[in-house]
Structure formats: C-alpha cells, structure tokens
Amino acid sequence: MIGARAASPAGHRNACRAFVSDNRAATAVEFALVAAPFLALIIALIQTFLVFFAQQLLESVVQQSARMVMTGQVQAQTLTQDAFKQQVVCKKILIFFDCNGVMIDLQVANAWSSANTAMPTLTFDSKGTVTNTWQYNPGNAGDIVVLRVMYVWPVVLGPLGFNLSNVSNGNRLMMGSAAFQNEPSS
Template sequence: MQAKSPIWRTFKRSEDGVAALEFALVSPMVIALMIGTIQIGMLELMSTNLDAAVMSTTRKIRTGAADRPVGADAFEDAICEVMIDERDKCRDRLAISVQKVTDFAAAEAVANATPTGQYDIGGPGAIILVRATYRWPLILPMYAGGFRLSEPSEALIDARAVFRNEPYA
C-alpha cells in the first residue's frame, strides 16, 4: 500500500476557502428567497393599488359625477392615473368591463368572468358590475403566492365592484 503524499494531507486539513464554498452553496437560496419576498410584496402592493383605483373611479359612476368616465378608454385612463405603474404599461396590462346587470345575484354569477372591454354604466338606480384585471410580470413564477397566472411569467391581479347607482338627476 502506498503512503499518501504530504500534499494531500495538507489539502485535507486546510480550511482555507470554506466560507467561500459555504457562501456559494447557500447564497442562491437566500437570493431567491429575497426576490420572492420582494415579488410577493409588489403583487400585494399592486393588488391594493388596483382596488383603490377601481373604487375611486367607480365612485364617479355610482354618484353620477359630472367628470365620470364616458367610455371604456376614459375608464381605463382614470384607473391608470391612480396606478403606480407607467401609463402606457398600465393600459397594456389592464382589462376592464363595466356592465349593467339585472340584480345582485346575476352580478355574482358573472363576477369571475374575464373582462371583455364593454362599458355600460346604466342610469340612476341601475346595478353595475365592474371587473378589472391587471397582468403583472413575475421574476420567479413559483413565488406568485395565491395569485392566478395568466402566463408562466405573469400574475393576474383582479378587482371587482358591484353597486347600485345613486338616484342622481
């Protein structure tokens, strides 16, 4: 049997570079966890932002305000003014539907349907269903949380509102 060389014994006992090796093994997981946390935080922020934008814009419809949106494009513009995303990107990522329904049960039946771009605000006392869906790009799709995916790299953020128009004149 051959004796092991002194170089091998020295290499075996050496602890130089152990920290670098441990960092190389652990850092990808830590970085992915940090990116995932930031991504979920951004999804929650955008979800809250979309909800607030839809609520402030639908209030103008509900109350019959003079500056209420008069068409689907104006409605999208009003939402995108409140969103924290760039206006052009917002318009590309946003899909809306504003439709008059017969009663609240009918609104519940179609609330989860994909927005089709229609715009019918009804009149005083009408029941209105507003659907807005926003596509948000993902860095790590496996960290999408409870959000639905429209594509492997995009989450769908939804906002829905159902209300009865006030008896405005």
Template sequence: MSGSGGAERRRRCPAAPAVRPASARPRLRRPRLTGPPDVGSGASMMKGSPSRLLRLRRFRRDQGGATAIEFAFVAAPFFFMMFALIELGVLFVMDVTLETAVSQTGRLVRTGQAHERAMSVSQFRQEVCARMGVFESQCTDRLLVDVRVIPRFTGQTPPDPVDENGELSESGLLFAIGGPRDIILISAWYPQPLFTPLVSQGAERVAGQRVLNVTTAFRNEPFGS
C-alpha cells in the same frame, strides 16, 4: 648488569599508542528520514514524498475559504427564496393598489360625474391608471375593464376575459354606466408577468402572467333628480 639490562628491555618494548579523549573523537551522523520511503521508487521520489504528505496534511487542516464554499452550496436556494418573496410582495402591493384605484374611479360613476363628462371606456381606464401610483407606466396597455348594469346584487357572475385560446380578450366586455339608482358591476383585470420559477407555474393564468382581478358592485346615487 642488571641496570643495563633493564634499560635495554625498555628500549626494545614499543610505546603504547596515545588514547584520545572522548571529546576529540569524530562523530558519525546518522541520516534522518522525515517520512517512510516509497517502496519501488527512485531516490528522487523518496525525496519528494514527504513534501507531498506535508502539503496534504496542511490542506486537511486548513480552514481558509470554508465560508465561501458553504455559501456556494446555499446561494441558489437563498437567491430563489429572496426573489420569490420580492415578486410575491410586488403582486400583493399591485393587487391592493388596483382595488383602491377601481373603487375610487367607480365613485365617478356612482355620483354621476361620469355621466356629466360622457366618459368612455378609454377615459375610465385612464382614470384607474392615474391612481395606480408607481405602476401607472404600463397600466394603460395592460388594464382591461368591464362596466355593466346588473338586475340585483346576488347571483351575479363577473365576466371572464380569457378566451378559448387562453388569451385575454376584450370582445365580450361592456361599458355601460347605467343611470340613477341602477346597480353597477365593475370588473378590472391587470396581467402581471412572473419571472421566478415555481412561483410563475403556481400563480400564472395567461401565458406566464398572473392576472390580478378586482370586482366591485354598488347602486348609483339618484343624481340629476
């Protein structure tokens, strides 16, 4: 009896469900958020916001093109200084060249060679321009000269070729080479256009031009005696 009753109870009790091992259980994946959600925006805005933030961060960290941007800020003053130095250098070279040319041409008057050739003002100008080197091409059209006899070396004022209108004029200029032992005063003016701003304002004298001026005085030799 007891044996059959125990078997009957075992048949009536339901079997306990089988427990799966932990490795066989399905895992639920949590959604990953790469950035804070945009409050008040739709799903598409929430999805695009992290990419915009990422691009902004990359832009702030990117150092490419920094040299070009920095040069853009200093390009204008750099080129201004460069052209100003070049133009001032040309003016100094022209001034020295003109002084040498006038001194060498004046020797023709001092030694009597200009008297023997009956030199005119245009010929004297050509002699000066022939000694101007690389500046000879426009020298004949620009150069003004004045040659005159003065009574003494001291207390003499060279003529001024600038008229009342602020223009260069030859109306008051002379060309007199004198004779033996005369004191001669030679003046030459060469207008040079200026192009660099501020330099032209500080150095110009006649209509945007810098007038280079050279003056020399000497006593003629006793030629012909």
C-alpha cells in the same frame, strides 16, 4: 524525490492532515452552497411583494373609480369606455401599470344575485394579446353595477420553481372589482 515522499505512508498522512486542517477556502465553499437558495428566496420575496402591492393599488383604484360611477359623475360627463379608462383609472395607476394593458368591464346587473364579480377566463390571439370583449355600461340612478378592472401582470418564473402565474400564457391576471348600486339622482 517529491513523488517518493508523497507515496510513503508518513507523507500521505501529512498531506491529509494539511488538507483537513486548511480551512482558508471553507468560507467561500459555504457561501457558494448558501448563496443560490438565499438569492432565490430574495427574488421570490421581491416578486411577491411587487405583485401584492400592485394588487392592492389596483383594488384601491377600483374603489375610487366605482365611487365616481356610483355618484353619477361618470354619467354626467358622458365618459366613453376609453375616456373612463384614461381619465379615471389610468391617471391613478401610472406607477405600476401600463395603461394599454388595463381592461375595464363595467356592466349593469339585474339583481345582486346575478352580479358577476368572478375572475374572467381570458382568451389570447397568436401574439399574446387579450381578445375578450368587455362591456361598458355605467347604468342609471338606482341600477346595480359591477366594475371589474383587470391587468395581465408579467411574471418571471422564479428560481426553484416559484411561480405566481394564474393564466395560460404564464403571467398573472390581477383584478379589482366592486359591486354597488348607483345613487338616486337628486
């Protein structure tokens, strides 16, 4: 009997009307359609916020560290590259960065036009470790000095293809740089 009612034209119309007018699951279906793009947008916003906040922190630390070189404090303490990294740079960036991944390049330039403030090309070994060799020369009074502090920030490939990576291993190289002339000794 049930099959006979559904097969009749009147029964078919009643079933269609009941299906079309029943909107109890419409909210769930609409949420399912909107949830994925919404979550993708939220994840992309959070990742972008973290990257830009960390970049700003790195820039600020570079400016503070450059000031110590420029005023001769680093030279007076005869800090090695590792000591400079630990005592000057890493002390200020512990929240966002792992100090083991911080790379410091401090070099003297012969002239302002030859000061290298460009983003370096990183080379990696088979384990994904950076193999570049960095200079460490805080210079003397009156020298033009360039400080570059770099960090490879791990980037998660976001939904919908959102990607902030800028190096070959899929991560993001962040760099802060400062070019300055050391103050004359007193």
